[in-house]
Amino acid sequence: MAKESFLTNRIKSVGFALRGALLLIRTEASIKIQVFIAIIVTAAGFYFNISSTEWILQILAIGLVMGIEGLNTAIEKISDFVHPDHNPKIGFIKDIAAGAVMLVSIASSIVGLIIYLPKVF
Numbered sequence: 001m002a003k004e005s006f007l008t009n010r011i012k013s014v015g016f017a018l019r020g021a022l023l024l025i026r027t028e029a030s031i032k033i034q035v036f037i038a039i040i041v042t043a044a045g046f047y048f049n050i051s052s053t054e055w056i057l058q059i060l061a062i063g064l065v066m067g068i069e070g071l072n073t074a075i076e077k078i079s080d081f082v083h084p085d086h087n088p089k090i091g092f093i094k095d096i097a098a099g100a101v102m103l104v105s106i107a108s109s110i111v112g113l114i115i116y117l118p119k120v121f
């Protein structure tokens with residue numbers, strides 16, 4: 001059987017990644033909240049006519065939170081798959097992954113406050 005071309009493989013990988021992103025948004029409650037916040041701050045960006053630099057920082061903050069949330073979800077799924085029972089080590093792994101989401105969420109919230117507080121007050 002002929003090997004698939006580099007381009008075909010890349011296109012397939014993009015398809016798998018898109019399916020993963022859609023699955024994440026459809027099935028995970030926390031990412032739904034993050035998508036909602038992303039829509040609100042995007043609307044705020046247009047409303048307050050933020051600068052290009054502010055858009056770049058806002059888009060990076062949104063992407064970072066959602067990306068880390070995706071990895072956190074993947075870690076939770078792997079943990080539940082390899083060890084479905086209660087286990088302190090699994091709890092520790094899940095707590096660390098959740099901590100990573102919290103760290104980027106705090107940083108992103110601070111970015112949002114720095115952008116919008118001076119515009120509102």
Ligand SMILES: Nc1ncnc2c1ncn2[C@@H]1O[C@H](COP(=O)(O)OP(=O)(O)OP(=O)(O)O)[C@@H](O)[C@H]1O
Pocket residue numbers: 028029030072076083084085086087088089090091092094095098
């Ligand atoms: N198998 C387990 N063994 C020990 N502790 C666990 C286990 N599963 C979950 N926990 C504890 O419960 C917490 C929540 O885990 P869970 O998998 O329910 O994530 P979640 O709250 O659904 O996360 P998210 O809201 O991001 O989907 C973990 O951070 C961990 O402290």
